[in-house]
Amino acid sequence: MAEVDYGTLKKGGFMRQKQKDNFSLRLAVVGGTLTAENLKKIAEVAERYGDGYVHLTSRQGVEIPFIKLKDIEEVKDSLAEGGCKPGVCGPRVRTVTACQGSQICPSGNIDTTDIAQKLNDRYFGRELPHKFKFGVTGCQNNCLKAEENDVGIKGALDVKWKEEACINCGVCAKACRENAITIEDGKVVVDYDKCNFCGRCVKSCPTDAWDANSAYIVSFGGTFGNSIYKGEDMLPLITTEEQLFRVTDAAIQFFADNAKPSERFRFTIDRVGKDKLYKVLKEAYDG
Amino acid sequence: MADFVIDDTVDITDVVCPVTFVKAKVALEELDEGQVLAIRMNDGEPVQNVPRSIKEEGHQILKLNTNEDGTYTLIVKKVGE
Numbered sequence: 001m002a003e004v005d006y007g008t009l010k011k012g013g014f015m016r017q018k019q020k021d022n023f024s025l026r027l028a029v030v031g032g033t034l035t036a037e038n039l040k041k042i043a044e045v046a047e048r049y050g051d052g053y054v055h056l057t058s059r060q061g062v063e064i065p066f067i068k069l070k071d072i073e074e075v076k077d078s079l080a081e082g083g084c085k086p087g088v089c090g091p092r093v094r095t096v097t098a099c100q101g102s103q104i105c106p107s108g109n110i111d112t113t114d115i116a117q118k119l120n121d122r123y124f125g126r127e128l129p130h131k132f133k134f135g136v137t138g139c140q141n142n143c144l145k146a147e148e149n150d151v152g153i154k155g156a157l158d159v160k161w162k163e164e165a166c167i168n169c170g171v172c173a174k175a176c177r178e179n180a181i182t183i184e185d186g187k188v189v190v191d192y193d194k195c196n197f198c199g200r201c202v203k204s205c206p207t208d209a210w211d212a213n214s215a216y217i218v219s220f221g222g223t224f225g226n227s228i229y230k231g232e233d234m235l236p237l238i239t240t241e242e243q244l245f246r247v248t249d250a251a252i253q254f255f256a257d258n259a260k261p262s263e264r265f266r267f268t269i270d271r272v273g274k275d276k277l278y279k280v281l282k283e284a285y286d287g
Numbered sequence: 288m289a290d291f292v293i294d295d296t297v298d299i300t301d302v303v304c305p306v307t308f309v310k311a312k313v314a315l316e317e318l319d320e321g322q323v324l325a326i327r328m329n330d331g332e333p334v335q336n337v338p339r340s341i342k343e344e345g346h347q348i349l350k351l352n353t354n355e356d357g358t359y360t361l362i363v364k365k366v367g368e
Contacts, residue, residue: 106343167349167350169348169349169350169351170350170351170352170353171338171339171348171351171361174330174334174335174338174351174359175334175335175336175338175339177335200335200339203339203342204335204338204339204342205342206338206342206347206348206349
């Protein structure tokens with residue numbers, strides 16, 4: 001048998017198993033979404049080339065174990081017919097994860113599926129000094145655990161009270177968990193120092209008496225493996241998609257420029273200095 | 288509360304989430320369209336969540352009154368059959 005280039009196979013999503021010449025094939029999944037067509041083909045490949053089952057990974061991926069070395073090219077071709085592509089492993093941008101977001105979930109503040117797809121188009125598989133993970137969660141319920149990721153994006157709502165539509169029912173003041181809303185002389189007063197932009201006031205308002213725009217809270221340097229650190233939110237509220245991608249571009253470039261090989265973003269930030277990262281991010285934020 | 292004619296009342300202070308909403312929903316189902324229900328609920332999770340759930344069901348919230356005993360009364364007009 002020819003020399004096996006495990007590095008290339010790993011990069012292409014073929015994860016070496018304990019069992020010789022067997023690979024667990026990782027598939028590319030964006031934001032946890034697969035079509036019925038994808039799933040049918042995955043099932044077919046698992047039965048024909050694997051051991052008849054798949055493993056769902058901790059980050060919304062799918063792996064098909066027990067793919068034989070000799071079948072790798074055939075498996076790739078077969079999966080391609082069902083619109084499936086191999087994923088990646090190693091030092092590069094990994095699977096972009098997402099919750100279902102505002103298209104499906106009543107709590108969602110942003111279209112996470114769309115943002116995940118755009119992040120994927122922009123960065124997926126990009127070569128870097130170490131692995132780099134993006135996660136997108138639609139709201140402060142944080143089902144997708146944004147802060148576990150190197151860059152985590154959390155949906156928010158930038159809110160402003162609309163007096164003319166308000167019936168002064170008082171629901172928003174109780175729905176707010178930050179005690180940021182008070183009602184004074186029939187007027188709703190928001191203390192923006194306390195507001196965390198969760199949008200519960202908007203979601204609960206019977207007359208939609210709020211101007212509410214999708215916004216983003218972004219955290220940097222999360223990791224949840226051998227070391228555990230929560231990603232930190234360093235910027236004011238991000239209010240447009242263009243601004244969001246300027247910031248994510250700046251973060252990933254900072255990592256590419258400054259990280260040592262095999263150093264996660266968190267440790268680059270700690271070594272180089274949070275102030276230096278902040279400066280770069282703030283410039284991108286301001287445009 | 289004098290501003291509204293209340294057709295029925297329900298007390299959900301004796302149950303916890305998610306039964307709070309279920310009990311309110313059942314009470315609303317017994318009303319006709321346009322009738323008004325007063326729902327008495329506890330502070331904390333019920334008052335944070337029940338009004339929103341009622342709104343998501345499509346009913347019209349008219350007012351949230353604060354009671355002297357620390358509970359709240361949500362006034363809701365039934366929308367739909």
